[in-house]
Amino acid sequence: MAKLAIIQTLVNGSVYALLALGLSLIFGVGRLINMAHTAFFVVAAYILYYFTRQLGWGAAESIAITVVGIVILGALVYKLLINRVRQHAQAVLLITVALAMAFQELLYIGFGSFYRSVDPLIGGTVTVWGIIVPRQYLLVIGAVVAVLVILALLLSRTKTGISIRAVANDSEIANVLGINVARTLLITMCMATGLAAVAAVLVAPIWILYPPMWMHTLTIILVVVVLGGLGSIKGSIIGAFIIALVEQVVLISGISTHLVDTFVLLAMVIVLAVRPGGLFGIVLEEERL
Amino acid sequence: MLRRLLQSFRWGVLPVPGRVIALVFFVVLFLVPLVTVDRYILLVFIFSNIFVIFAVSWDVLSGYTGLVNFGHALFFGVGAYASALLYKYLGWQPGATIPLGAVAATLIGVITCWPALKLRGPYLSLLTLSFPLMLYGIVHAFPTVTGGPYGIWGIPVISESRVVEYYVVLIVMTVSVLIMWKLTDAGSKYIRTGLIFHAIREDEIAARASGINTIRYKVLAFAIGGFFAGIAGGLYAHVQMIAAPECLTMTMSFQAIIWVIFGGIVSIYGPVAGVYTLFPLLEFLRSIVGKYNNLILAVVVILVLLFMPQGVAVWIRDKIERECPRCKLSNVAWRKECRACGASLR
Numbered sequence: 147m148a149k150l151a152i153i154q155t156l157v158n159g160s161v162y163a164l165l166a167l168g169l170s171l172i173f174g175v176g177r178l179i180n181m182a183h184t185a186f187f188v189v190a191a192y193i194l195y196y197f198t199r200q201l202g203w204g205a206a207e208s209i210a211i212t213v214v215g216i217v218i219l220g221a222l223v224y225k226l227l228i229n230r231v232r233q234h235a236q237a238v239l240l241i242t243v244a245l246a247m248a249f250q251e252l253l254y255i256g257f258g259s260f261y262r263s264v265d266p267l268i269g270g271t272v273t274v275w276g277i278i279v280p281r282q283y284l285l286v287i288g289a290v291v292a293v294l295v296i297l298a299l300l301l302s303r304t305k306t307g308i309s310i311r312a313v314a315n316d317s318e319i320a321n322v323l324g325i326n327v328a329r330t331l332l333i334t335m336c337m338a339t340g341l342a343a344v345a346a347v348l349v350a351p352i353w354i355l356y357p358p359m360w361m362h363t364l365t366i367i368l369v370v371v372v373l374g375g376l377g378s379i380k381g382s383i384i385g386a387f388i389i390a391l392v393e394q395v396v397l398i399s400g401i402s403t404h405l406v407d408t409f410v411l412l413a414m415v416i417v418l419a420v421r422p423g424g425l426f427g428i429v430l431e432e433e434r435l
Numbered sequence: 436m437l438r439r440l441l442q443s444f445r446w447g448v449l450p451v452p453g454r455v456i457a458l459v460f461f462v463v464l465f466l467v468p469l470v471t472v473d474r475y476i477l478l479v480f481i482f483s484n485i486f487v488i489f490a491v492s493w494d495v496l497s498g499y500t501g502l503v504n505f506g507h508a509l510f511f512g513v514g515a516y517a518s519a520l521l522y523k524y525l526g527w528q529p530g531a532t533i534p535l536g537a538v539a540a541t542l543i544g545v546i547t548c549w550p551a552l553k554l555r556g557p558y559l560s561l562l563t564l565s566f567p568l569m570l571y572g573i574v575h576a577f578p579t580v581t582g583g584p585y586g587i588w589g590i591p592v593i594s595e596s597r598v599v600e601y602y603v604v605l606i607v608m609t610v611s612v613l614i615m616w617k618l619t620d621a622g623s624k625y626i627r628t629g630l631i632f633h634a635i636r637e638d639e640i641a642a643r644a645s646g647i648n649t650i651r652y653k654v655l656a657f658a659i660g661g662f663f664a665g666i667a668g669g670l671y672a673h674v675q676m677i678a679a680p681e682c683l684t685m686t687m688s689f690q691a692i693i694w695v696i697f698g699g700i701v702s703i704y705g706p707v708a709g710v711y712t713l714f715p716l717l718e719f720l721r722s723i724v725g726k727y728n729n730l731i732l733a734v735v736v737i738l739v740l741l742f743m744p745q746g747v748a749v750w751i752r753d754k755i756e757r758e759c760p761r762c763k764l765s766n767v768a769w770r771k772e773c774r775a776c777g778a779s780l781r
Binding site for chain 1: 550553558561564565569576727732740
């Protein structure tokens with residue numbers, strides 16, 4: 147029981163980390179809260195479902211189409227919608243909520259309100275540590291670690307990564323130094339939605355898909371991001387595993403399953419009451435009071 | 436007294452088209468049952484009026500003071516559930532349960548202030564988002580008390596007659612909106628809260644440096660927002676005859692925000708216009724296009740935000756009114772000179 151919970155914590159935690167990272171990235175760079183982030187995730191999962199289940203394509207090309215399609219969708223949404231209202235924080239928020247609702251309704255129209263699932267990329271189980279674990283779980287953990295390493299290298303070694311970090315630090319100075327802030331933001335948005343698509347590809351076989359699942363996932367991801375500190379990548383990853391652990395502890399302790407979310411949110415409230423900036427929050431000089 | 440009222444009507448209301456529209460709107464609302472007593476149409480109006488209270492209370496709390504609350508459904512839900520529980524366990528009637536439900540929501544508002552006051556910006560928004568969801572879990576976890584996912588049903592209606600119900604809700608709505616409008620009126624000579632709320636939103640440090648106890652006014656904003664949202668919640672429960680967990684969902688919180696920002700934030704007429712455009716429109720669309728109504732609503736919200744980011748009501752007001760550059764008095768847009776000081780408006 148406890149071992150299974152640990153495996154579940156690792157799997158869910160790595161998926162949450164992947165999703166939270168995207169949200170945290172776009173907040174840190176553009177100070178934008180993208181409420182549609184998990185909606186991109188759900189849309190990606192449904193695209194994968196459409197290609198593998200309804201058209202019967204192979205896994206590799208379906209995954210490629212999903213990731214590329216979602217990145218293009220993210221770029222379009224950024225260019226056509228978010229970029230135009232970037233100056234009004236509330237408008238960004240609302241437009242992304244409306245967008246998520248629109249995605250949800252489109253999925254309802256396209257796929258109905260049934261529960262869906264996707265075949266795992268690799269079937270079968272292995273015995274790890276004395277318990278039987280589906281291979282897909284190990285694939286998820288391995289893939290997330292790989293993506294995180296690639297992302298870290300991208301942010302620290304490449305020129306684009308450095309310009310992203312510069313814009314996150316101070317967009318005005320970055321602009322003065324000759325960094326194209328608008329382009330950097332677009333690239334960040336593409337990366338964030340790409341991460342959401344990768345998370346969807348990994349998790350679609352082990353989670354059950356239904357159109358309004360973006361709301362619950364969004365709550366969890368927001369909790370993770372706030373817990374770790376908005377805009378902090380380290381914080382997002384650690385927060386993701388804390389939240390996944392809290393979920394599993396509540397689940398195996400035998401308290402009502404309805405209270406899982408309550409305890410998760412309570413964990414966030416406690417952290418915020420003690421540290422108002424989250425665990426590793428970045429606080430810039432002019433934003434502090 | 437009467438003469439002063441008449442005079443302020445003649446010089447304060449008639450020359451400003453926005454105020455004339457607001458007055459005509461309320462008069463028309465009071466005359467609706469003379470035209471139709473169709474139960475469905477009246478129900479749409481009743482729900483619109485309840486949601487007007489809800490949306491305006493969000494605007495007072497979040498628009499005016501800038502404490503952007505993502506979990507306004509908390510107060511709505513507490514109002515609804517408190518009313519229902521008071522009926523279920525004590526057998527009290529709507530006249531007592533709705534005000535007490537609102538008081539409970541106020542208390543909850545003041546309690547949630549405690550962690551919320553330390554935070555600002557997105558942290559505050561996301562913290563407040565969590566409270567109704569926590570309560571949602573608790574409601575589901577104790578089905579013997581709260582009815583679980585089915586809610587507490589069978590609570591009494593305000594009145595058997597739909598028309599009486601309509602007038603009760605309408606009068607409560609009018610009084611609530613008037614009180615909230617007065618409380619947030621920055622130009623008032625007697626009530627300072629409006630000016631102070633504006634000051635807190637624009638620059639809290641400066642407000643504190645001017646000797647305003649900003650903490651006290653933020654708590655007050657939470658209490659006002661909680662109280663009126665609680666009234667709306669209690670009315671909603673008694674009209675629907677059920678207090679259901681749907682009152683506590685994220686959708687409910689965001690609906691209020693959508694209405695307010697659609698109509699125009701930091702204005703009392705904005706949320707009123709927002710609710711009265713979107714809610715009947717949604718009901719109307721449901722009967723015509725069926726399942727596409729939510730999609731159309733989302734697209735309309737996106738388009739409005741793209742082309743009128745300040746909100747529809749504010750956009751219309753700017754088209755039909757113009758502020759005098761010298762004395763800051765509102766004028767009809769087609770006047771060439773200010774009606775009071777004669778300064779040129781072009």
